[in-house]
Amino acid sequence: MNTFDAVRSALETLRASPLRSALTMLGIVIGVAAVIAMVAVGSGARDQVLRQIASLGTNLVLVGQGSIQRGGVRLGAGTAASMTEDDAVAIVREIPEARIAAPYVRWGLQVVAGNQNWQTTLYGITPDFVEARDWNIPAGRSLSDEDVAQANKVILLGQTVVNSLFGGGDPVGETVRIGSSPFTVIGVLGGKGQNTSGQDQDDVVFVPLSTAKRNIPKMAKSNPRFVHAMVIKMAEGADMDEAQRQLKELLRQRHRLAPTQEDDFWMRNLSEVAATRDASARALSFLLAAVAAVSLLVGGIGIMNIMLVSVTERTREIGLRLAVGARQRDILMQFLIESTTLSVIGAAVGVLVGVAAAILVARLAGWPTLIEPDSIVLAVGVSGVVGVFFGLYPARRASTLNPIEALRHE
């Protein structure tokens, strides 16, 4: 019996009991569809995280003013007022791996343009900040050193702010007000999307550090060199752990902390945060795929179950086929091809359902999904193997039947 005849015969057999065949395939359909859809959801999540990591800029360390302790009571982040612009200068000077140390102040406030207003976060920065965070300036220009030196009333707007205040129109050259001070828009920041915590990174405005300190009343502090935090960009391929250790030592020294005292600053490695999130997204992906794979296995058991029933039901047929000249391996192949045909057709339908489900999830739930061609190949391959594996036992049972007993079977 050649393979073509065998497949044809298998299809005829499966068509003879369409409901049963369909129900048997359903297990594989669900299994394959689940693998594809789940992997798509997992990959989508990971892809999003990876893009966020890219948007953060690499090799970045954030250092900010910490809390101070008074008599055992910790007074919350930012109460220490410990960081200064001089720290930033010292960092670049003292730590060999530190390329940029960009100090900044940040404050939540309202920005007004014409009759529109928008609550956003203002950053008082130096040009280094734009470079350290890899911001693009698609329209207009960035801040210059002059802007900082002369405390010019110029402002860069994030995409979200542009959309809110100018409805997406070109704001360069327009004026926005913060409190009573007018600022000239000199440029627009490129979009970065959400960060790993789900915050909108485009909902920001940048002004020169000096301007922020001078013009924004709440920013006035006792120490004119005071900053909230700084972004430190390390050299490409730098040992981040070592660099952070040096950074910590330097700051403790500069802030004259005794060995018993706690740090008066906090330090965060952005790529560390992102890597953790990537790892958890990866784990989620893996978990989803594993659950889906289990359903493929269950589908395989369903096939085995039905094939065993089929062998019992068709015992006389097997006896007859043996009597008219089928060899054991002809019978083995017949049942193997039937089970494999079931699983392969099931897999084909499963691919369609899985892809459709991934698209639907993306549309309806708004989750990012990414259909992985690998997952399709894998799912179809695995279900083929499942068909052979779970078909093998029933097929062996069929092929080793004694023809005389099989012919007598009621």
Place this chain on the structure above:
Amino acid sequence: MPSDAGPSDGPLIKVQDLRRTYLMGAERVAALGGVSMSVQRGEFIAVMGPSGSGKSTFMNMLGCLDQPDSGSYCLEGEEVSRLGSDELAAIRNRLIGFVFQSFNLLPRLDAVANVALPMIYAGVDRATRMSRATEALAQIGLAGRTHHRPSQLSGGQQQRVAIARALVNRPSLLLADEPTGALDTRTTAEIMGLFQQLNRQGITVVLVTHEPDVAAYAGRVLTFRDGHLIDDHRQRPLEAVA
């Protein structure tokens, strides 16, 4: 349609001291206790005997479905009693046609596909299978029923399809196990007439029955009892009324 294969001078079947014992639980049951006989080409033989007499075991041996514990079975001059299962399958496919009491047609296949079944295992290509099966159906008078399913055919018609299937690989031996057991008297006569007609065309027929009326159509009657061949006589066959 006698087969051209094999030496045509010797007997078609020659069995010597054929023995077969089954284990029924702890008990050994001798189904065949040393049977010797031979069959010439073109004979029409009825095998009779009560149930448990060994006639079914004997038929299974002749059909290469079962193998003897000892003794020899030569089919067309070839010793087949020690062959492996693949070789036996090939012999069943090439030299033997089976007809059963319950027809054993595959219900989901139409008549022509049922008839074509043995040719699948002979490696015949699909077009040839279909044309030869159609031809075989026409020969036994079912030309108009090629695409009927077994359930759409009467018992007699189903048995005719089964006979066509048994003949389609042009075997030298037709083995029929109670072929009329499920048929009424009139149909029985028709089917027996068909066997006689095929026999006249040269095919050797061995038929198991417990009905003397059916055995009457054969030219030679073997009677089994308790695993032994106790009677072997020739007779003038009853002519079926066409």
